[in-house]
Every structure is written in C-alpha cells, then in structure tokens.
Amino acid sequence: MTGRTDANTPPATPLATAEHALLEEAGLSHADLDQALGRLLVGSVDAADLYFQRSRSESWVLEDGIVKSGRFDLDQGVGVRAMSGDKTGFAYSDAIQLPALLTACGSARAIVRAGQSGRGKPLSAEKSKPLYSDTDPHGSLATQNKIDLLTRVDAFTRSLDERVEEVTVSLHGIQDTVLVARSDGILAGDVRPLVRLNVSVIVNAKGQRESGSSGGGGRYAYGYFQDEDRALTYASEAVRQALLKLDAVAAPAGTMPVVLGPGWPGVLLHEAVGHGLEGDFNRKGTSAFAQRMGEQVASSLCTVIDDGTLPDRRGSLTVDDEGTPSQFTPLIESGRLVGYMQDTLNARLMGMAPTGNGRRQSYAHLPMPRMTNTFMQPGETDAEEIIRSVKNGLYAVNFGGGSVDITSGKFVFSASEAYLIEDGKVTAPVKGATLIGNGPEVMTRISMVGNDLALDRGVGTCGKEGQGVPVGVGQPTLKVDQITVGGTQI
C-alpha cells in the first residue's frame, strides 16, 4: 500500500521499472525469456510472445456520509502465446517463475505438431517516450487524504440541493506494470497509472426519485481530482442531471433528426464505426465494413481518428499490450474508409502494419484489436446553428452505454440526458431513451459537424468477448438527419 519498493532509486524508463518489478524480483533473466520463447517457437509457430503483468488496484467507497469500505488487490502473472498462421495457442501462469513459465509455454504450443525448436531474435528494447507519469496513484495521496477527499465531495454534494437524498462517492486507482517479450526481438515495458472518481446521487422530490451520476479520471495520480476542484465539478454535474430528470417528459418514439452534444456522445462513433473497423472482424469478413477499404462509408464531413498517443488520457498507451507504440490512426477521412485498427496477428494476416491497438484485459486474456481514444475531428459550424437547423427533433447530450452487432451494423446507445428541439429551440428535457441505427447508414446521414470537439472526462470501459479495457471517446456537436429514438410518446 505504500508505493514501489524501489522508491529510493527510481529507474529511468518504464521498461527498466517493468524489468525490475517483473523479472529481477522473480529472478528471471533475458536468457530465461529466450528459453521460453524458444520453447514456443516449435514447428510451424511463426510468432510468439510473453506478457508479464503486475496490477495493483485499490478502491474506497463513501456512502451515508462515511467512507465505509476499502479494498486492495494485487494480481500478477504471465500470459504466453504461440501463433501459427491464424491459429493461436494461449496459456498463463499466476506464478512469475521459470518452471511455471515453461509449463505454460508447453500448453500454449499445443496448437501445432511438435517440430524443430526455434529461436527468437535477440531481444532489444522498444524505446517509446512515455505518455504519462509512472507515479503510483496509491502512494500519491495518504490514506487519510483519500478519505478526506471523498468526505469533502459528499458534503459539497449534499450542500447543493436539499432534495439530495443518497450520495455515493468512489475512488479507484490502478498501477499496472507490464512487460512484453516477443519472438521478433521486441522487448517493451510500460507503467500505467489509471485513476477514477465517481459521484452518484439519488434526489427525492416529494417521493419522486431520480438518479444522476458523473465522474472522470485518466492516467494520473490522485492530485488530478483536487486540481481545479475537479471532484466537486463531478458532484455538481451528478446533482444537475438528477434534478433535471424530475421535470423530464416522456421521450418521443420514432425516426427523427437528432443533434448529439460534444464529448461523451462520441460513444456513437465507438459503436457505429469503431468496432466495425477492428482488424479481426474485417479479416474474418464478419464486419458490415469488410471489403469496403477506400469506399465512401460516411458523409464527407466525417473524419474519424483512433489516437492512443494523447497524453494522460484514459484510453492512451505508450505501447500496446504487444509492445507496439500506440499511434494516431485515421479510420475515416472526409467520409472515406482509410484504416483499420490492428494487432500484430490480424495485421500480419491482412498484410498490413500493426497500429498499436493490440490490447488485453490482463495477462490471463488474449490480445485483440481494440480502440484507444476514438473521436471525430471538428467541423466549422457553431453548435447553435446546428440546433437552429432542426425543426422538430431531439438534442442528446449525455449517454449511458452502447453496443453494436458488427455484422448487421445495428448499434444502440442510451441517452440519459436529452431535450426536445421544437422550432429550432431546445425545450423540455425528456426521459432516457435508447437510440438505434445502422452504423454505415447513420454515418452517411451526418449532415452537420460542429467546431466544438471535446473528449470525454475519462470514464469509458469497452467490452469485447468478455474483456474490458479503458477507452476514450470524443466528438464535436453533430447532427444526424434521421435516427430511431426509442421513447414511449407516439
């Protein structure tokens, strides 16, 4: 709980930190890594890697005005993978030590017939400039100060409105140290802090209850929440949302123009095009975007980027979980499909370059192509003008989650804060409603793009095949000419 054991002699690079924490403490040498990779490289295995990880996480939760629970978890292990063509063998060990590592290698290569043992290329360090500090969040604030922070947020939240009935404030911090050793000689390390603070409230107005929630975070130490009183802005936002819902009218049902606000509504892009442009679905031909490279797949106003290099962002990575440096990857340029997000396996099979999107939930999971921070570049129109252009429609500014069927292209995302637009003016707030559309269709119906690009506050987690990874989204205000709104009011 008190920070790194090597705090007196801080290593210079994330790789050095990772080698110290994951190899030296376990008595493992580069020669041991070579031996393990050699054991994976048998017969027709054409690539292999080892992924060492130590993840330290803590959480503190305030309810009923007191911090009544706290938890600390330490998870570590090594995942080993052998790839032969499009086949993948995978095993892992919770123990970071040579015999267990070699046993896991024996299991992972069970996808191929035994054959001549191979040898990986000599390991050499991948040197990427870190995109975030390696400060351990846990040690960045004394325990009492964490408790004081939550208590202060609670008091502030309750002071905002007498209708606030229940307040839950949670603080989470993770310090993730990873090391990747690959048969093609890449040795990469990363030290990834990730913090999050969340405020949830229930308000009660004469027996009518509504909820609101807000939060944020990123690859920071806990001081982030104290700077500029950020934690208090989450509190204000949670209360504002909850109170707003007290007056919400039934949402409309049917197809109509929808204006999406800037920032977190970018979950639209994550669902409508993001998943469909992940390399694995396109290699397998199961994505609605498969075989469409170079084609116009969105209105010419749309330029969509996946960028893992934004400093300190929740979705950013100095190197991905395969040791590839993250990058700025254009996916759609002026409406034309120009790029997929790739991990090494799918890049190799498709004859493309990896894009630094190979991610995994942990050492116990296989890497896959995953998004980092996915957003749309700004256009030139003022948000007010976009709203004015709609006679009758919906203005949706905040969302819960979303999901997509990448094969049919159908996607949903759930508006948690939305308003009617009547005669070009934002009027009554409406109850939450799910929006549903077809990704490729909706992207062609984006008819106006605002000049107000914003990224989300750092709260997103993306799930795919049961694996969760932190991601970011963003967009400017934009107008979709027609999308189905799932309210109750016909």
Next chain:
Amino acid sequence: MSKAISDPHPSAPVSLPDEAEMSPLVEQALTLARENGADGAEAGLSVGNGLSVRVRMGEIDTLQQKRDHAFSVTAHFGQSVGSAGCNQLQPEAIRAAVEAACAIARSTAPDPCNGLAEPELLARDPVDLDLYHPWDLNPENAIDLARACEAAGLAHDTRLSNSEGATLSSRSSVRCYGNSNGFLATTRGSYHSLVCVMVAADDTGMQRDYWTTVSRDPARLESGESVGAEAGRRAVARLGAAPIDTCTVPVVFAAPVARGLIGSMLGAISGGSLYRKASFLLDQLNQTICAEHLDILERPHLRGGLGSATFDAEGVATHDRDLVKAGVLGGYLLGSYSARKLGMRSTGNAGGAHNVLVQSQRTLDLPALLARMGTGLFVTELMGQGVNMVTGDYSRGAAGYWVQNGEIGAPVEGVTIAGNLKTMFTQIDAVGADVDMRSNLLTGSILIEQMTVAGS
C-alpha cells in the same frame, strides 16, 4: 495424446486441490487477521481449471488453457471493515493481503451494520447438490467437438458461408470459505458450454446469430450438431430483417431474453438497491408488483442447478423461498449488511439470487402464446442497457419477428421497445412453457400486453 498434438509436455488437466489443502490456508488467514488486531474476519480462496477451444471455418482459431487462483479476505475491526485480495496462494501473498485488509479496516469509518453473518443463520450441514462433474477433456477432443458443431451449422443452409466459430469451454473449480464465527466449507463446481456463432449472407446483407448449451454435467449438454444447426437456422431466419413502423403492440419476449425482465425485478428487490433507494420497487413488500397469475420462486437446492448453493457468500444457509406469490412481493434478496440497513434478517442472498423459477397459472406452449398475442412483436434479441433501475423506465434495442394472427412472419431489426417495468410486470399476460434451462433464472417466454415499438 493423439498424433495431431504430440506435445512432449502434455498439458493434461491438473487436478484441483482438496479440502485438506484449502482449509488450512483459510484458517491461517483468519488467524493472521486476529494477530493483526482484527475482531473478526472472513476469507475465501478458489482454484479453477479451464480449457477453451474455438474452431473457425474448420480450423483451430484459439486454444486456451487456464488455471487461476484467487484469495479474498475481509477484516473486521469493531464496526469497521477492510478487504483485500490477490491471485496467489503462497503464505507470503496471503499474509500481505491480510495485512492490507487490516490496514484498510483501521482507516474506514465504523458502520453499525457491518459484521459477519449472525452465527444462527450459518449453514450447518452443507449437502452435496451434484454440482461437480469435471470433464476429462483433452485439447484434441475439444477441437473435434467444436469442429463438428460448427460444421453442422455451416451445412444447415447454403446462405451460411461464414462463421465466428464454435467455442467449447470447460471449467472446474473449488472454493473454500470460512469466517471467524466458526464457519468453514469447501465446495466444488463445474461449468461446461458450447456456443456456435453463424454468419448468414444474401443480397440483403449479413446477419449473425448464435446458439449455446451450458451444463454442470458434460453428459447433459445438447449435441454439438443441434447447437450448430440452431445457430445456423437463427442466422438465416434473420436475413432481410427491417424496421417496422412505430406502433403500440403486444410483445412476446422469447425465453432467453425474458430472463432479463426477471433479472431487473430481482435487481430491484435486492438489498443494495433498496437501502440506496435506487429501486423502482421500493416499499413494495406485501404489495402486488406483477400479474396475479405469477409466482416467482427461489429454489437454491436444485440438484445440478446452475445457481444451486446450500449457503451464500457469507456462509448463510439458503432456503426455498417464494419471492412473489400470486403477484404479491413476499421477500427481498438480502445479505447481512443490506439486511441490517433495512432492519431485517439476511435471506441467504449475499452474492445474489440462486435458482429462480417463474411459474404461471397461465402457461401456454409457445405457439399458443403467440396465438394469444395475435398480432405483435416476438423479440428474440435485445441490445444495450436502457433500464433505469430507479424509475423502472425501460427502452432497449430489439430484433425479432413480426407476428400476424399468431403466425411468425418477417424478421424485424432496428427497432426499440419501451415502457416502464412497473407497468410491464402488471401487464404480463401469460408465460410460455418453453423454459430456458441455460441460466439460474428459469423462465419461459413472456407476453406483455402492450409496449411502444419505435421504428421507421
């Protein structure tokens, strides 16, 4: 091992530790906590073995072999608690976790509702519920089974030319839980599944659907051929799906998605939602919360049941309970903490509901249920979250079939269904006899009198 996989280091499943190996570690952790100043403690540890194989287009896609460990401890200092966990079972790792839990417990604020479960509620004589059927499965057998499943799917129709594969997974685990009120028990369980995901295509586009079979006993899994064929049938049936016009119609939730409705009801009567006032069923005990022809029963002791347990996550004995009787809410789902918050007793539901059975005096087979609906939407898939647990407002993406005069017609997608769960529960008109056995929530299809469908 076979000739296809001639590994010199065969990865035969490693056996799970037995009670004699697990119990001392739990007792040691409880003792350590007390030595660190705790007044009480509870600890659990588990070990699991897993094998998972995915075959896609006839070839191995992924082969994963897993063995995982988990340790978790909660230390009680007076009325304060702290928790910690790790994935190592070595004495030094357990010691570090216990010390971390104790350090946290010294920092958190006291809450009179904290504390171990009351000793008189703890399970006395845990019985064997037939939950452990490990599968002596080597990678090659698993590959063959998955391959046959996928092949049956692809062969079902010429429009099935692609697949996301068939995945066979098998897992066995053992868990030991103990607390300083004298409870200590070790349980074993197994869980096996086969899932097939087919992609159909024609000039209207691509559609994907899946089917799965799950069981604690491999002998009770559906055949791979039938799983593959059903996945294929479902994917093909969706080809040409289109939105319908916005309307208000009756809706049948097919059994696999109907359990989400019951899941929302269980969430709303769970202690955590109730004491936080984040439930649309607040203060409804002994009130009518759904149609009067419905009983919703908790039956934790079904032999081989996916949710079966003789005790809950705190060691509290489980009992048969009538959660809803003739539409009236008869009880909540409570663990020790939420029970004390509400001034009640634990119901043995720390960790959630066990097996839940939905029974109706108006049970019809599926064709009769669709006939009773007449004209409306038969929903076979739901998308997104879209459930507000505080208000019960419900709005989700849906796909399925338009039903005309009881006959299943054109496939539908790209629509939403919306309503409020409080109303929807009272508008449950009938329940299907087609009970889906693949989860701990056992329900047939559910007919709701009326919902708003938003479409084109």
